[in-house]
Amino acid sequence: MSDTIFSKIIRREIPADIVFESDDVLAFRDVNPQAPVHVLFIPKKPFATLNDVSVSDSELLGKLLLAAAAYAKQEGFAEQGYRTVINCNEDGGQTVFHLHVHLLAGRHMHWPPG
Numbered sequence: 001m002s003d004t005i006f007s008k009i010i011r012r013e014i015p016a017d018i019v020f021e022s023d024d025v026l027a028f029r030d031v032n033p034q035a036p037v038h039v040l041f042i043p044k045k046p047f048a049t050l051n052d053v054s055v056s057d058s059e060l061l062g063k064l065l066l067a068a069a070a071y072a073k074q075e076g077f078a079e080q081g082y083r084t085v086i087n088c089n090e091d092g093g094q095t096v097f098h099l100h101v102h103l104l105a106g107r108h109m110h111w112p113p114g
């Protein structure tokens, strides 16, 4: 896959407000937040979309979601609630082609999403 702005964040070539890092996962605040809390969880290994993840990367996908849940618990909004979102390709509204999980919290979320 081609390089993206998120790969540049992983390599520290552009700044980001990083809130969590492990060997496999990086999390940073979204520059255009859609809720009081809006953090992106990305695998350091680049996949363009969810379609590009294979079974051999199942553990990594799990780590992404578990990192988001752990952050929610750490920050104290897990019980109140939050939303995780993975946008995929054009109809999903994906704009950055490096797989990421949005974690949104701090307000009541609407359903269905727009």
Ligand code: AMP
Residues within 6 Å of the ligand: 005, 016, 028, 029, 030, 031, 032, 033, 040, 086, 087, 093, 094, 095, 096, 097
């Ligand atoms: P998506 O539309 O699901 O691909 O989400 C991409 C997200 O990345 C959007 O919510 C953008 O606001 C966010 N974004 C784009 N560039 C940056 C950046 N340099 N730092 C943090 N978030 C970014």
